[in-house]
Amino acid sequence: MCDTCGCQLHEHHQHDTKVVEVNKSLLEANQKQAHSNRHHIEKMGALAINMISSPGSGKTTLLERTIEALKDTVKIGVIEGDIETERDADRIRAKGIPAVQLTTGGACHLDAPMVHGGLHVLEHFAKGEGFDLIFIENVGNLVCPSTFDLGEHRRVILLSVPEGSDKPAKYPSTFRGADLVLITKMDLLPHFDFSVEEAEIETHTLKPDVPIIELSSTTGDGFEQWIDYLKEMLKK
Amino acid sequence: MHELSLAQSLLDQLVTLAREHQAEHVTRISVTIGPFSGIVRDSFEFGFNILKDAQPLTKDAVLVVETPDPVYTCLDCNKVSVIPFVQPGEATEMNLGGGYPKKCPWCCQNRLSPKGGTELILNQVEME
Ligand SMILES: Nc1nc2c(ncn2[C@@H]2O[C@H](COP(=O)(O)OP(=O)(O)OP(=O)(O)O)[C@@H](O)[C@H]2O)c(=O)[nH]1
Ligand SMILES: [Mg+2]
Ligand SMILES: [Zn+2]
Numbered sequence A: 001m002c003d004t005c006g007c008q009l010h011e012h013h014q015h016d017t018k019v020v021e022v023n024k025s026l027l028e029a030n031q032k033q034a035h036s037n038r039h040h041i042e043k044m045g046a047l048a049i050n051m052i053s054s055p056g057s058g059k060t061t062l063l064e065r066t067i068e069a070l071k072d073t074v075k076i077g078v079i080e081g082d083i084e085t086e087r088d089a090d091r092i093r094a095k096g097i098p099a100v101q102l103t104t105g106g107a108c109h110l111d112a113p114m115v116h117g118g119l120h121v122l123e124h125f126a127k128g129e130g131f132d133l134i135f136i137e138n139v140g141n142l143v144c145p146s147t148f149d150l151g152e153h154r155r156v157i158l159l160s161v162p163e164g165s166d167k168p169a170k171y172p173s174t175f176r177g178a179d180l181v182l183i184t185k186m187d188l189l190p191h192f193d194f195s196v197e198e199a200e201i202e203t204h205t206l207k208p209d210v211p212i213i214e215l216s217s218t219t220g221d222g223f224e225q226w227i228d229y230l231k232e233m234l235k236k
Numbered sequence B: 001m002h003e004l005s006l007a008q009s010l011l012d013q014l015v016t017l018a019r020e021h022q023a024e025h026v027t028r029i030s031v032t033i034g035p036f037s038g039i040v041r042d043s044f045e046f047g048f049n050i051l052k053d054a055q056p057l058t059k060d061a062v063l064v065v066e067t068p069d070p071v072y073t074c075l076d077c078n079k080v081s082v083i084p085f086v087q088p089g090e091a092t093e094m095n096l097g098g099g100y101p102k103k104c105p106w107c108c109q110n111r112l113s114p115k116g117g118t119e120l121i122l123n124q125v126e127m128e
Helices: A028-043 A059-070 A087-093 A112-126 A172-176 A186-191 A196-206 A223-235 B003-020 B041-054 B092-096
Strands: A018-025 A047-052 A076-082 A099-103 A133-137 A154-160 A180-184 A212-214 B026-033 B062-066 B071-074 B080-082 B112-115 B120-127
Touching: A018 A028, A018 B003, A028 A047, A028 A112, A047 A059, A059 A076, A059 A087, A059 A133, A059 A223, A076 A087, A076 A112, A087 A099, A099 A112, A112 A133, A172 A196, A180 A196, A196 A212, A196 B112, A212 A223, B003 B026, B003 B041, B003 B120, B026 B041, B041 B062
Parallel strands: A047 A133, A047 A154, A076 A099, A076 A133, A154 A180, A180 A212, B026 B062
Antiparallel strands: A018 B120, B026 B120, B071 B080, B071 B112
16 A cells, blocks of 8 residues: 555555745745835835834833924824724824824734735825834734834834843843834832843843933933934934 | 744645645645744644644645754854754753753853844745
8 A cells, every 4th residue: 555645556656746945934925015115114205113012111102202302303103003992093193193003903913014004094194295204113012023024124122110121031032133122111210120230231142232222201311312313313 | 922823824825836836735844943033833833733624735734843953152252153942841950940051162151142043934845
């Protein structure tokens, strides 16, 4: 009997087996779309930032404060990713800035095709005026978003003081992909055993040259550095 | 966390490939999961083996996963080394002891920076 197909022929006969060398990333579809998103964003005249953190690390609050600081000089657009609700987009709209809410309906991360849809809606809001800076607030999750390029120009990871300074070591793939790490809620430092030094050492072990800024959206401490980072990025 | 959706996209790709090559069954596929891809091998295999049954075309497919060992650059001496990967669930004694020996074999410092390894690649597909 032939082991391959179980047929009753005594001699092993040749199955018509084809071996196809593929050698392609399984994420190729996302990568292609991300690539075209990047072009799309540049054609809109903008650069994009993908913001990744655990739930509640202060992404939306940071955006609110950033908009207050920049809205007179920089045309900002925001794409909000959440599993459910329009709440974050409403908070941004309350600041007079166009915001698109993407609700993933359960998915734990944004991917490039979702952001593509969001860009078209954002463009519609811009009424031909274009943007300088587009923030994409990812779904609160320190694991999955790191796998998916959205077409951003910079990836910013937020780590808030209450989460603990061991997070870079525990979520290496996320911190390894960072272009900038923000340690947020610095005003809470006296109440937690967060070690800024540990967070910095662990982060730099994963990515030696990544800049780290410590700030607080509540007190505004450290904001100057963050705003300078954005202005510097927009100059290039 | 998204291993299931990645397994689904792999199966979609297999269906397309099989059609292109007019094959009736996919028998074997090999995939490389990089050590820093953030993708858990067990979950990926588990997802694949459940989802493949949905179609006659893929239900006999054997998934072979390669997980290359991670490569690190030492931030102290700049040398590159390969340090065997501990799969989640494996070698728990080592993990529990907190003695995970991630030290530069050249200079014994522990400032090792991961190099590459974020890939998730479909290498080869066998079909008939
Ligand atoms: N003390 C303090 N609290 C802050 C700071 N920034 C944000 N918060 C609070 O943290 C909570 C969560 O903030 P959000 O900005 O909604 O966090 P998020 O990351 O957008 O949350 P998700 O979108 O749900 O993942 C809110 O109660 C904020 O008021 C800060 O700098 N200091
Ligand atoms: Mg938010
Ligand atoms: Zn060394």
